[in-house]
Amino acid sequence: MAIKVSSASGATMSSGVHRRPRLMLRPIRPEDIGTIIRKHKTYPSPVRIVGCDYSQARCVGGDGGTLVDTSALDKILEFGEGFVRAQAGVRIGTLVRALAERGFELPLTPEIANISLGAVAVTTLPQASFQDGLAQMSACVMAMKIVTPQGKELTVTQREAELLRVLRSSFGLLGVVHEVTLRVVPLRPVKIDYRAYSLEEFTARYAEISAAPGALRLHLAPFSDRVTVERRTFDVGHTTSRSGIWQIRNSVMRNVLPAFGASVGSVLATPGLRNAILTGVHKALGATQAPAARGVVVYAHEWMRDLPAEPWKARYTKSLWAFAAAGYPRVLADYFAFCRGYFKEHRYRPNVVTAASRMHRDRSSLFSVSYNEPMLSLEPSSDGAQGWADFLIDFNDFAASLGGVPTFNQSRALKAEHIEKAFGERARLFKALRRRTDALNRLDNSYFANLLG
């Protein structure tokens, strides 16, 4: 039977996002999940699931109910021909490294290792993508085993394409995932190039930048008017040599940024000092963008980094909205102006880099941010110090006014009107489906009830 971890009322999970479950359980067998869901009196509603607990939005939300931690369901079950099958509590970092040892990788690889496969299957994790149809992590999911709101076992494969599309955006509201099958491909060397532009140059060359092949990641510096374009292309002939400069960049991302976040938050109080340090971080990143850094070749698992096991220790947090690729230079100009205006008025600016990714069109999940067309994100990040929460409230309204699309798990401080504007009919369809599949409201929580109405 499931291990009972805690029964403290008002418990707080390690991320520091207050969730208030009555019970916290850590099942050791998939069958335990069905038992928990069926026993309404012993295990109060809502039954909510937590994987790595790295979502900064309140999508886990315990709400005085039963929180189910999947971390003990941590086995990779099968390395098959073109696929891998694993339990929901396996961390993506563990899986990606095990695949790399065997010469394989997922079609997409995120930059952080702290994501459970359960979250990969049911949340929105947009990545810098290489091709149409594969822009969110859940697009790599070929099948999943879930426990329904009635406590019944259900296996869903690509034969039930519509059901899979809805489940890939279901956040534990239509069932609890305990096993996931993901597509795998042979390891591909990726060539990485950087080029820095002023906003004006970026705008002038945008058509050419976006037409060239490969995945795009941007590093944005609104206060020094800089857009650094990181282009990732498959190095099929493996023509370029590997370079030590990548290790420096990785080290900046892995060690410097989190430590920097912690020190800024706890040691430095004045905005002036913070901003000086922020400029230092931009300079450090700039070193990796020197001519010597061009044409570096890496494998995807090498760009992945582990944040601390307890999320609050990372002191590093971000929010994400996506915008139509067609009008992105205009969005960037408005964002730079927004950041400057906000700083002038409130003396606050996010003190870690703002990143962005280009996502190809991907309809494999209902709440895909690039469901209708190719998109580019804006991902301001911060150490979470005072001022960040207020900044996000204004940033959300700014993003919504430009037709932006948020996510339920990576965009913080959302309002119902943001969801209605971005998803409209899709949100209503999901809500109707939820009502029909979970009439007793076993899996819903206040976060989703508020946003979906």
Ligand SMILES: Cc1cc2nc3c(=O)[nH]c(=O)nc-3n(C[C@H](O)[C@H](O)[C@H](O)COP(=O)(O)OP(=O)(O)OC[C@H]3O[C@@H](n4cnc5c(N)ncnc54)[C@H](O)[C@@H]3O)c2cc1C
């Ligand atoms: C500093 C920082 C950097 C980040 N960088 C990246 C990045 O580079 N790339 C990227 O893709 N993301 C990134 N993220 C986003 C983050 O990784 C994800 O939002 C998060 O990790 C999702 O995984 P999790 O296991 O922590 O999910 P959790 O937060 O534990 O859960 C997320 C949602 O999924 C549901 N859920 C989880 N498991 C199951 C299950 N088994 N069955 C049903 N429902 C389930 C939960 O109830 C919840 O609604 C970053 C986040 C932060 C804070």
